[in-house]
Ligand code: SF4
C-alpha cells in the first residue's frame with residue numbers, strides 16, 4: 001500500500017461549488033515555502049515511521065494549480081531530497097492532483113506536466129453534462145457555470161493521460177442527471193468514472209427511489225450500448241450488497257490516519273477532512289505540527305478503527321452492508337460527541353437503492369453475456385477500475 | 391450498567407485519582423441538590439460515594455449523608471470517619487495514623503515516586519489497602535518506564551516478604567492483577583457516574599474538576615450519556631483484547647492523550663503492563679513459598695508492553 005501525504009497548498013479556489021464540503025475556504029491561507037520545506041524534512045527524517053513501499057504526494061486546495069509555482073518548488077525539492085537521502089520512496093512515488101481543470105492549459109501547468117509526466121496522476125473534476133456540471137460548479141462572485149472552461153481542457157488532458165478517470169459527486173439535486181452525465185463523460189473519452197453520493201445528510205424523502213430509477217436507466221444504457229466492455233462506472237460493482245461478518249470482514253473503510261495531511265500553518269492532520277476548513281461542527285483534529293512532530297497517541301484511535309466498533313446495530317445486522325462506505329471526517333463532524341467512533345448513516349437508503357440497481361445491472365449483464373456466449377471473454381478483458389474511497 | 395454514584399460535595403472536593411482539581415474556590419453543593427442526588431441514588435439502586443473537601447461541612451449536610459449507606463472519601467487534612475483517605479504526596483503520609491478498615495489513596499507525581507517507592511511498603515503496614523495513583527502518567531518517557539519498572543521490582547520484593555510472614559497486603563499496582571481474571575477498570579461512564587455541585591452528571595470528577603470536560607445530563611433533566619457505548623469495554627478496540635486487568639483504563643486520560651474515551655495512549659498501556667508483569671513475578675515468587683490463590687491461573691509471559699504494537703495479531 002502507498003502512503004498518501006497531502007499538502008493543502010491553498011484554501012482558495014476560482015469556484016464556489018454548491019456541494020463543496022470545504023466550509024472554511026478563503027483566499028488568504030497559502031502555504032509558505034518554508035512550511036512546505038519543513039514538512040518535507042520532517043517526513044523524510046522519519047523514514048522509519050513511514051514504511052509503506054511507495055508514496056503518493058497529493059496536492060489539494062481549494063484549487064491546487066493556483067499554486068503551481070509552489071508545487072513545482074515542492075516537487076523539485078522532494079525529488080532531490082529523496083535521492084540525496086537514498087530514501088526508499090525515491091523509486092516509487094507519484095504526484096497526484098485533483099483539479100477543477102480551469103488552469104490546466106496554462107504554460108506553467110503544462111511545463112510542470114512535461115517535467116514530471118511519468119510520476120503524475122491528475123484528475124479533472126467534471127460532473128457530467130453542461131447542465132449538470134453548471135448546476136453546482138459555478139464561479140465565485142458572478143455564479144457563472146464553469147463547464148465551458150473545463151471542457152476545453154479535456155482533450156489535452158486525455159491526450160496526456162489517456163487512462164485518467166474523473167470523480168463525480170452526487171448530491172440530492174444531481175440525481176435526475178446521473179445517467180446523462182455518466183454517458184456524457186464516456187462520450188468525452190473518459191473511460192473511468194468514479195462516482196459517489198455525498199456522505200453528508202442532504203437527502204430528501206424519495207431521493208432513494210429516484211436514485212434507483214436513474215441507476216437502473218444507466219445500467220440499461222451501459223449494457224445495451226455495450227459500454228461495459230471498456231468503460232467503468234464505480235456505481236456498479238460485483239462486490240456489493242452482501243452481509244458482512246464482524247470478525248472476518250471487520251476492516252475500516254476509510255484510510256484516515258494512515259494518510260497524512262499538512263496545511264499552510266504546518267499542522268498535521270490524519271486526513272484533510274480533519275482540517276478546520278473542512279469541518280462544519282467540530283474542532284480540527286490536529287495530530288502535531290512541523291515543529292514538534294506527530295503525536296502518535298493522536299493517531300491511535302484511527303489505527304484501531306474497525307467496522308463494527310463504530311457501526312450502529314442496524315449496520316452490523318444489515319443484509320446488504322458490503323460496499324456501504326463512510327468518511328471518517330464526516331462521521332466525526334456529524335457525531336453527537338467529538339468522536340470518530342460514531343458512524344454517520346445518512347447514506348443508508350441511498351446505498352440500499354444502489355444495491356438494488358447494482359443487482360439489476362449484474363443480472364442483466366451476465367444473462368446477456370451468457371446468451372451471447374461471451375462471459376469468458378468479458379471476464380478476461382473487463383475494465384479494472386481503481387475505486388476511490390473519498 | 392451504572393452501579394455507583396460519586397457525589398462531589400464541593401468544587402474543592404479532593405481529587406482521588408489521576409486528574410488534578412483545577413477548581414480552587416469553595417462552592418458547596420446546595421443542600422437541595424445533595425438531597426435530590428441522594429434520592430436519585432436510592433431510586434436507581436446506586437452505591438453512593440461522597441467526596442469531601444478539606445473543611446468541615448455544615449451540620450445539615452452531615453445529617454443528609456447519613457440517610458443512606460455510603461463510602462466517605464476524604465482528604466488527609468480531614469480524615470475523621472473516612473472510609474478512604476486521600477494523601478497528596480509523601481508528606482501527608484507522615485502524620486497519618488490509620489483507623490481499622492480504612493483504605494488509603496496516595497497521589498503523587500512520578501518524580502516523587504521514583505527512588506522512594508520503598509516508602510509505600512511502610513505505608514502498607516498502616517493501611518488496609520493502598521492505591522497509588524501517579525498524577526502524570528501521560529508524561530512518562532522511556533527512562534521513566536525503566537525507573538518505574540525498577541520501583542515495582544523493589545516493592546514486589548517487600549510484598550513477597552510480607553506474604554511469607556503471613557500478611558496479605560493490598561497494593562493496587564502489584565496485588566490486584568494477581569487476584570483478577572477479568573477486567574476491573576475504573577468504569578467511569580459505564581458502571582459509575584459523578585454528580586457535581588452544579589447539579590449535573592459527569593463521567594467522573596475529572597470531567598467537572600479538570601479542563602475540557604462535559605456533562606452527561608442533570609438531576610433536573612435526567613441522565614443523558616451520548617455515545618454511552620464508548621465507555622464500555624466491548625467498544626474499546628485495544629482494551630478488550632488486553633489482560634492488564636488491573637489497569638484503570640482511565641477514560642479521562644484517554645481523552646486527554648488520544649482525544650477518544652475508548653482509546654488509551656501509549657504511556658497508560660506501558661505503565662499498566664509494567665505493573666502486570668511485576669505482578670506476574672510477584673505471584674510466581676509467592677507461589678514458591680506454598681499454595682497461593684490455587685484457583686487463579688498463572689499470568690502468562692508476554693513480549694510486549696503496549697498492546698497497540700501487536701494489534702495486527704488479533
Ligand atoms: S476516568 Fe476513572 S481512572 Fe480516570 S480520572 Fe476519572 S475516575 Fe480516575
Ligand code: SF4
Nearest residue numbers: 629632637654659662
Ligand atoms: S493496558 Fe492499555 S489496552 Fe490494556 S486495559 Fe489498560 S489502557 Fe487498555
